[in-house]
Amino acid sequence: MTAADARPDLRELGDHVAGRRDRMVADLVAYAGLETPSDDVGLLATGLTWVESWLGDVVGAPTARAVHDGGAHGDTVSLEYEATAASSGPLPWVTVLCHYDTVWSAGTLEGWPVVVDGDRVTGPGVFDMKAGLVQFAHALAAVDALGAARPHVRLVLNGDEEIGSPSSRGVIEDAVRRGGPVLVPESAAGGAVKTARKGVGLFEVEAFGVEVHAGLDPRAGASAVDEIARVVLQLHAAADLDAGTSVNVGVVHAGTRSNVRAGHARASVDVRVTSAAESARIDGVLAGLRAHDPLARLAVSGGWNRPVMERSEATASLYRTAASLAHELGHELPETSVGGASDGNFAAALGHAVLDGIGAVGDGAHARHEWASVSGMVERSTVVAALLTELARQG
Numbered sequence: 001m002t003a004a005d006a007r008p009d010l011r012e013l014g015d016h017v018a019g020r021r022d023r024m025v026a027d028l029v030a031y032a033g034l035e036t037p038s039d040d041v042g043l044l045a046t047g048l049t050w051v052e053s054w055l056g057d058v059v060g061a062p063t064a065r066a067v068h069d070g071g072a073h074g075d076t077v078s079l080e081y082e083a084t085a086a087s088s089g090p091l092p093w094v095t096v097l098c099h100y101d102t103v104w105s106a107g108t109l110e111g112w113p114v115v116v117d118g119d120r121v122t123g124p125g126v127f128d129m130k131a132g133l134v135q136f137a138h139a140l141a142a143v144d145a146l147g148a149a150r151p152h153v154r155l156v157l158n159g160d161e162e163i164g165s166p167s168s169r170g171v172i173e174d175a176v177r178r179g180g181p182v183l184v185p186e187s188a189a190g191g192a193v194k195t196a197r198k199g200v201g202l203f204e205v206e207a208f209g210v211e212v213h214a215g216l217d218p219r220a221g222a223s224a225v226d227e228i229a230r231v232v233l234q235l236h237a238a239a240d241l242d243a244g245t246s247v248n249v250g251v252v253h254a255g256t257r258s259n260v261r262a263g264h265a266r267a268s269v270d271v272r273v274t275s276a277a278e279s280a281r282i283d284g285v286l287a288g289l290r291a292h293d294p295l296a297r298l299a300v301s302g303g304w305n306r307p308v309m310e311r312s313e314a315t316a317s318l319y320r321t322a323a324s325l326a327h328e329l330g331h332e333l334p335e336t337s338v339g340g341a342s343d344g345n346f347a348a349a350l351g352h353a354v355l356d357g358i359g360a361v362g363d364g365a366h367a368r369h370e371w372a373s374v375s376g377m378v379e380r381s382t383v384v385a386a387l388l389t390e391l392a393r394q395g
């Protein structure tokens with residue numbers, strides 16, 4: 001490299017990352033060998049300590065570090081890795097979001113140890129998303145080892161993503177607001193990166209009736225069952241599957257006895273949308289729910305757990321940059337939109353370019369057959385390394 005802000009030779013970069021293959025696999029095996037369930041603060045703390053120490057070995061010491069107490073959840077750590085390579089202009093920042101928690105409970109490893117079998121690594125959390133962090137760390141280390149210019153990196157590690165990021169959301173949003181594109185090394189979907197994700201709303205609708213004897217004096221009462229039944233029909237009618245909006249009342253609890261007009265009923269609703277306009281429409285439907293019987297009343301609680309991640313022009317442009325680099329490296333990087341949400345949704349809602357699903361290639365998120373591809377780790381790590389150098393060049 002003569003000029004630090006010239007793009008490095010992609011083949012050289014690819015060879016360098018490929019040389020890290022065995023270390024990446026060993027790192028993933030070690031990392032996945034530590035259980036980090038979202039609901040176990042002790043195990044999360046042990047896991048996070050390991051992650052920070054391991055990052056120190058692979059990437060070096062961060063230039064800044066902040067810990068945010070997670071309270072009942074895992075702590076969130078923000079690490080900054082400022083670029084040191086000389087550049088002709090100011091270097092941009094990128095924010096990288098990695099969760100270190102998994103959906104797997106303590107003890108899962110006893111019956112399901114981490115195993116490397118040919119191209120596959122299996123074990124709890126390897127695909128979602130432990131391989132993603134390993135790939136990113138080695139991509140960053142590879143760029144630095146070659147002395148190539150790269151953006152300053154702001155890495156957020158959170159331990160509550162799988163339960164909706166209740167304690168880390170603010171930290172993530174603060175990091176994203178400070179500027180630059182956002183990379184989320186979550187697992188790929190069938191090898192594709194995720195440029196759009198649905199927004200997810202979790203709502204409860206309660207109906208309050210008036211209990212009376214069902215036979216003696218029915219007119220004096222009001223049935224919460226009748227009210228909630230009407231609500232279910234209205235909500236299901238609000239779905240628009242062609243527009244990507246699903247509305248599902250998955251659980252209903254109501255009433256006490258068949259001879260009592262029901263005093264209380266509750267419906268649990270899962271809503272998924274693909275646009276902010278659709279989430280606003282659903283908000284309107286929920287706000288417009290009215291009790292049919294003047295003696296009854298309704299109450300709506302809950303909200304949008306994660307806002308919709310729309311495929312903005314900024315996101316599409318970031319994707320095109322990554323896809324063309326992948327193509328130059330001899331790989332394909334397809335894109336897709338998915339129904340599941342991630343912390344990428346928070347970043348997209350703030351108007352930032354987000355490349356999500358740039359982590360593991362494999363399958364089986366949240367499933368017993370979860371696996372990550374070893375060749376995929378090398379391939380996607382190389383693509384991320386190339387993207388970092390390109391983002392530095394674009395400034």
Ligand SMILES: [Zn+2]
Nearest residue numbers: 099128129186
């Ligand atoms: Zn994940």
